[in-house]
Amino acid sequence: MTAPFPASTVLGYPRIGPDRELKRALEAYWRQDIGLRELRATGAGLRERTWMRLAELGLAALPSNTFSFYDHVLDTAIMVDAVPGRHRRPQAEDTAFAMARGDEHATPLRMTKWFDTNYHYIVPEIGPDTVFRAVCDKPVAEVRQARALGLTTRPVLLGPVTFLLLSQPGPGAPAGFRPLERLRDLLEVYERVLSALAAEGVPWVQLDEPALVADRTPAELAATGEAYRRLGALTGRPALLVASAYGELGAALPVLAGTPVEAIGLDLVRGAADLDAALRTPGLAAKTVVAGVVGGREVWRTDQRRALSTLLALRPAAARVVVSTSCSLLHLPYDVEREDGLDPRLRARLAFAEQKVAEVVELAGRLAGVPAGSPAPDRHDPASRQAAADPSPVPAAPARSPYPVRAAAQQAHLGLPPLATTTIGSFPQTGELRAARAALAAGRLSVEDYEERVRREIRQVIGLQERLGLDVLVHGEPERNDMVQYFAEHLEGFAVTRHGWVQSYGSRCTRPPILHGDVRRPEPITVRWTRYAQSLTTRPVKGMLTGPVTIAAWSFVREDLPLARVVAQIADAVRQEVADLEAAGTAVIQVDEPALRELMPLRAAGQAAYLAWAVGAYRRATGGAGDRTQIHTHLCYSDAGQILQAIDALDADVTTVESARSHGRLLAEPAVAAFARGLGPGVYDIHSPRVPDAAEVAGGIEAALRALPAAEVWVNPDCGLKTRTYRQVESALAAMVEAARQVRAAVVPLSRAGAGATAAGRSGAAARPSAAGAGAERR
Ligand SMILES: CN1c2c(nc(N)[nH]c2=O)NC[C@@H]1CNc1ccc(C(=O)N[C@@H](CCC(=O)N[C@@H](CCC(=O)N[C@@H](CCC(=O)O)C(=O)O)C(=O)O)C(=O)O)cc1
Ligand SMILES: N[C@@H](CCS)C(=O)O
Ligand SMILES: [Zn+2]
Numbered sequence: 001m002t003a004p005f006p007a008s009t010v011l012g013y014p015r016i017g018p019d020r021e022l023k024r025a026l027e028a029y030w031r032q033d034i035g036l037r038e039l040r041a042t043g044a045g046l047r048e049r050t051w052m053r054l055a056e057l058g059l060a061a062l063p064s065n066t067f068s069f070y071d072h073v074l075d076t077a078i079m080v081d082a083v084p085g086r087h088r089r090p091q092a093e094d095t096a097f098a099m100a101r102g103d104e105h106a107t108p109l110r111m112t113k114w115f116d117t118n119y120h121y122i123v124p125e126i127g128p129d130t131v132f133r134a135v136c137d138k139p140v141a142e143v144r145q146a147r148a149l150g151l152t153t154r155p156v157l158l159g160p161v162t163f164l165l166l167s168q169p170g171p172g173a174p175a176g177f178r179p180l181e182r183l184r185d186l187l188e189v190y191e192r193v194l195s196a197l198a199a200e201g202v203p204w205v206q207l208d209e210p211a212l213v214a215d216r217t218p219a220e221l222a223a224t225g226e227a228y229r230r231l232g233a234l235t236g237r238p239a240l241l242v243a244s245a246y247g248e249l250g251a252a253l254p255v256l257a258g259t260p261v262e263a264i265g266l267d268l269v270r271g272a273a274d275l276d277a278a279l280r281t282p283g284l285a286a287k288t289v290v291a292g293v294v295g296g297r298e299v300w301r302t303d304q305r306r307a308l309s310t311l312l313a314l315r316p317a318a319a320r321v322v323v324s325t326s327c328s329l330l331h332l333p334y335d336v337e338r339e340d341g342l343d344p345r346l347r348a349r350l351a352f353a354e355q356k357v358a359e360v361v362e363l364a365g366r367l368a369g370v371p372a373g374s375p376a377p378d379r380h381d382p383a384s385r386q387a388a389a390d391p392s393p394v395p396a397a398p399a400r401s402p403y404p405v406r407a408a409a410q411q412a413h414l415g416l417p418p419l420a421t422t423t424i425g426s427f428p429q430t431g432e433l434r435a436a437r438a439a440l441a442a443g444r445l446s447v448e449d450y451e452e453r454v455r456r457e458i459r460q461v462i463g464l465q466e467r468l469g470l471d472v473l474v475h476g477e478p479e480r481n482d483m484v485q486y487f488a489e490h491l492e493g494f495a496v497t498r499h500g501w502v503q504s505y506g507s508r509c510t511r512p513p514i515l516h517g518d519v520r521r522p523e524p525i526t527v528r529w530t531r532y533a534q535s536l537t538t539r540p541v542k543g544m545l546t547g548p549v550t551i552a553a554w555s556f557v558r559e560d561l562p563l564a565r566v567v568a569q570i571a572d573a574v575r576q577e578v579a580d581l582e583a584a585g586t587a588v589i590q591v592d593e594p595a596l597r598e599l600m601p602l603r604a605a606g607q608a609a610y611l612a613w614a615v616g617a618y619r620r621a622t623g624g625a626g627d628r629t630q631i632h633t634h635l636c637y638s639d640a641g642q643i644l645q646a647i648d649a650l651d652a653d654v655t656t657v658e659s660a661r662s663h664g665r666l667l668a669e670p671a672v673a674a675f676a677r678g679l680g681p682g683v684y685d686i687h688s689p690r691v692p693d694a695a696e697v698a699g700g701i702e703a704a705l706r707a708l709p710a711a712e713v714w715v716n717p718d719c720g721l722k723t724r725t726y727r728q729v730e731s732a733l734a735a736m737v738e739a740a741r742q743v744r745a746a747v748v749p750l751s752r753a754g755a756g757a758t759a760a761g762r763s764g765a766a767a768r769p770s771a772a773g774a775g776a777e778r779r
Contacts, residue, residue, distance in 0.1 A: 002239040002262055003203040004455040006320050008364035011206070011243055011265060011296065012156060012328025012675065013054065015067045018044050018335065023507040026069065030689075035487040036091060043069060044145060051151050056360040057354065057551045063206065064142040064153035066328065069093055069508050070100045073121035073166060076158040081133035081188045082124050084109075084170070092137065102505060102688040109688060110168065111448075111505060113598050115210055115246045117331055118512070118554050119298065120505035124163070126179035127170030134192035144202045154204045155197055156774075160186045161209035161224050161240065183223050187230050188431045194237045197353040202438040206265070208239045210327070211675075212256075213247035213271060214602040227254045232260025241265055241290055245327030247602050248274045257283030265290040267412050268310055269298070269326040276700065278317045288319040294359050298558040299514060301330065301351045302359045305368065305377075311367050312376040323364040333500035333511070341498055352500065372614055400624065403677055406627040407651060411717035413628045414540055414587060418710045419701065419740045420471040421678070424634050425544040425590060426483070426658055426720030427461045427476035428729055437481060454479045455532060462536045464730065469737045472588055473541045475533035483546045484554040488513030491521040491573055494555065505687075508723065513555045515566065516584070518672040521573035524580045526576065529585045537743030543581040543634065548574055548617045553595035563599075574621035590632035591622050593721075597635065597643050607667075611646045618650045630654060641669035654678030659700075667707040680706055682718020682740070684732055686736050689724070691731045697739035705747055715740040723765060 016022045028034045043260045044621055047067045055063050070073050074096050077083065086106040087098040100122050102108030110123040139155040140690040146153040162185060197205055210223065228242060241630075242256055243265030249256070253274060256264050256279035264276045264284065265530035278284055291314055293307040314321050335340075336352040350357060354366045400406060439445035461476035478488035488494035494513045502508040526543060534541040548570035557566055574591065581589050596618075601610050622631050633652040640647060642659040647655055657667040666672065666681055683700035684692040697715075715736060721729050 002321060005204060005241070005263055007289065008059055008156070008323045008358060008360045009061035009290065010059065010329055011065065011292070012063055012066040012330050013050050013244060014334055014503065014587060015046060015510055016501060017485065018499070020501050022046060023509060026507040031504050036093060037094065037685055043067060047142065047145060048149060048571060051146055051153065053354070054357060055151060057357045059357055060364065060505055062146070062151055062153045063156045065139040065155040065157065065776045067142065071122050072158060073124065073163070075138060076163050077124035077136065079135050080105065080186060081135050081192065082130050084125055092287060095574055101664055102690045104690065107690065108688050116598055116600070116602060118504055118510065118595070119330060121166065124167040125170035126164065126167040126175040126182055127517055128177055130170060130182065132185050132189045132398065134189045134196070136193050136196040136265050139193065139195055140200055140651065143197065143202055152203065154206050155202060156206040156208060157193065159207035159209035160190050160227055162209045165211040180220065180223060183227060187227055190231060191234050194231065194234055194707070198236050198238050202238045204241060205238045206243055208243050208245065209246040212249055212252035213601050214265070215246050215604050216252060220479060221252060224252060225259060227258035228256060243657045244271065245289065247271045248277070250277065253277050254281050254283060256288065257281045263288035263290055265292060265324060267292045267294040267326040271294070275313060278314060281317070281613050284318050286319050288320040289314055290322045290324045290326050293363065294325045294356050296325035296327040297331040298331050298561060299350050299352060301349055304363060307363055308366050309377045311363065312370060312374070315372070321367065323360050323367060325356060325360060329356055329376060332356065333497060333502055333504060338499045339497050342495055346495055346514070350514070366515050370492055383716070400625065402625045403653065409627045410630040410653060414630065416471055417744065419713055419715050419744050421715045421740050422470060422472035423474055423716060423733070423738055424541070424720045425474050425477050425592070425729065426722035427478070428724055428726050429722045433457060433478055437705065452581060454529070458529065458533050459536060462533055466537060466539065466735050470733070471539065473539050474544060475529055477544060477720070478527055482510055485513055487525060487546050488555060488572055490525040492522060493517040494746065510554065515552065515555045516558045519569040519573055521576050524578055527580050527584050529584055533587065540587050543586040545574055545577055547591045547593035547633070548621050549599055549614045550593050550595040553599045567614070567617045568620060571617040571620040575624050578622060578625055582625055587628065588630045588632060589625065591618070591632060591714055592634045594634060594636045595620060596646065597639060600643070605629070611643070615646055615649045632656065640664045640670065643674055644669060644671040646679065648675060652677070652712055654680065655718050656682065656714060657681035658682050667703055672707050676712070678712050678714055680714030680716040681716055683736060684717055686717045686719045686721055686724060688729060691728050694735040694738040694742065697736050698743050699738055701743045705743070710747065
């Protein structure tokens with residue numbers, strides 16, 4: 001007999017550690033400052049601390065296997081042994097790190113956005129010949145660790161359907177092959193894993209299937225039904241909870257309800273429409289519904305009355321209702337109580353992971369207190385966050401001249417060579433810089449001394465770029481802790497946290513700001529740094545701003561206004577900054593929008609309206625620039641190829657995008673050939689410590705030249721350099737400049753006739769032998 005699902009749970013929990021203990025241990029391990037035993041001990045300590053805390057808070061059902069040393073999709077690939085040969089290492093952790101980061105022997109797997117969040121996962125490669133095998137060590141070890149503490153846990157696995165839908169075809173897979181074709185083979189492995197967990201005495205297992213909240217084809221839905229009928233038919237298995245997250249299950253709900261799984265998890269915050277669907281799904285009557293009524297990715301306190309009314313409305317539809325979160329709490333910081341720097345009135349409105357657990361427990365108590373059969377109170381339907389119905393449409397910005405007119409004006413002004421080289425903005429954020437910022441915050445360093453430290457960094461970064469022979473320089477962003485937090489700290493309407501770290505990928509974290517009021521820019525933010533950098537060189541220095549969509553996407557945003565309105569307010573602040581940069585003589589201004597794709601609704605129905613307002617916000621931010629000012633934008637880890645039309649509609653002059661890790665997927669998009677603007681497909685992957693050589697980079701440039709005319713191709717890394725060391729950056733950029741020089745010499749004279757706007761003035765300077773090795777290493 002199935003043990004009833006306990007009354008309260010969460011779908012997952014942060015794992016980086018309240019003080020980023022995991023980050024520190026990982027980076028120490030990668031530097032070889034600590035060994036594997038110490039790294040494992042840190043992991044074990046974090047897991048223990050999480051379970052004990054959840055139990056202490058009164059949570060009835062504890063999840064396990066939500067910990068990961070790098071990423072849970074990657075762990076799933078290892079669990080089913082879908083490990084490319086080049087990444088296999090004697091220890092599972094080292095295998096994971098080779099897959100995620102690459103090393104001197106192997107390029108890493110691709111990394112991309114996890115649904116519509118700022119978390120990134122490693123994309124497994126699955127081919128027709130991938131041999132699956134159950135490697136259950138990790139989930140089993142976590143069950144045993146918890147049991148030794150006297151705790152029963154519910155292992156959380158990424159579901160087989162989502163795993164395959166998030167995977168990409170391995171190299172050599174025939175055209176048209178889709179990893180989902182391997183579902184039947186994969187299910188055999190999941191059966192073995194479930195049996196192994198049953199043998200451990202595990203009563204419940206959670207299978208996460210968030211891919212079901214996006215539009216799925218009838219064939220995909222049929223495959224989902226088949227998968228869960230088959231896993232449901234396994235004898236002696238644990239009870240199964242299939243959990244969604246990040247939106248509504250919609251058509252997938254009756255499919256799951258028609259299978260033998262014992263429980264279904266619904267996101268009743270962003271997928272609130274699933275409540276009505278649940279009431280219309282008779283198959284749920286015999287099942288447990290794990291009701292995600294506490295927002296797992298919003299920082300606002302839960303409206304208990306509204307959540308309780310949802311739970312009570314759901315009760316007649318299901319055999320049992322369990323209180324839970326809408327998704328894993330992975331996207332939240334740990335504890336708002338530590339934030340003593342926040343205005344107490346704001347803090348009182350906030351709930352981080354610990355507080356969300358307390359809310360879940362409290363709601364479960366309230367629900368239990370309402371006798372079965374009591375009438376449900378009035379429903380409060382939450383407003384949609386995307387709220388396409390923006391009551392005040394964004395006024396159109398005055399149009400700049402058409403792109404070709406502007407391009408000619410910019411070329412006359414800038415005189416750049418074809419295959420112009422540039423970087424994405426940030427240079428390494430050294431320990432020294434971070435320590436200086438920490439000392440400034442602690443009052444141990446004066447503002448004057450800190451600013452002199454920043455100026456020194458800018459001087460070095462400009463000098464380095466001149467020695468390397470780059471064409472469009474950057475100041476390196478040394479004054480910024482983060483490309484969003486920095487702007488939030490200089491805008492009204494935002495609050496920032498001290499300890500509110502959230503994992504973005506691997507060991508990398510951010511402290512998302514809290515956007516709680518109307519946004520206003522009290523004074524210029526970046527102008528003096530850009531102006532200072534420009535004063536040091538005759539080459540153009542790009543002004544560097546974060547775009548309005550990205551600032552909102554990577555913050556926790558107020559919910560009393562439609563998102564489009566909030567983003568428009570930010571756009572106005574960015575527009576003022578663009579105007580001030582221009583007035584200070586900045587000829588190239590980059591407004592980054594790496595989150596443009598990320599915020600797009602997961603279902604097609606909302607996408608056109610979203611892109612319309614998001615693109616509108618970008619144009620509102622940049623459309624005041626004069627024709628001679630070259631506007632760049634940058635997108636990373638976002639499958640830019642899928643939204644190339646929207647990128648075109650941004651009306652930027654130059655777009656730099658990630659493409660190094662995606663093996664030319666972007667360049668293969670038919671829309672690329674029609675993209676008649678500057679495009680810089682990243683020629684090397686900055687998220688890996690691997691340093692490319694000139695031949696490899698030249699290969700990337702040549703691939704771009706097969707898809708685009710030389711006059712449109714820019715040569716750049718695929719994202720900012722802040723996470724790298726100077727040793728890596730100097731070698732990689734030297735290789736990049738050298739590769740551009742070689743390809744320019746070999747290819748461009750041939751295409752020059754048709755190239756239109758090519759350089760005259762500065763091509764000599766740019767073609768100088770690159771200063772590989774120039775500039776002694778600084779650190
Ligand atoms: C480009 N990306 C970004 C995303 N989201 C953002 N909000 N920002 C981004 O840049 N999403 C997509 C991509 C990839 N994601 C990331 C996310 C995070 C990083 C990254 O490098 N993060 C840093 C932390 C950055 C930061 O806030 N730095 C602060 C604080 C530094 C610090 O740790 N200080 C120490 C004390 C210092 C000392 O004494 O040595 C402390 O507080 O203990 C700062 O510089 O002031 C990270 O390390 O994780 C990259 C890509
Ligand atoms: N300008 C930023 C963009 C990162 S997406 C940087 O270079 O880090
Ligand atoms: Zn980027």
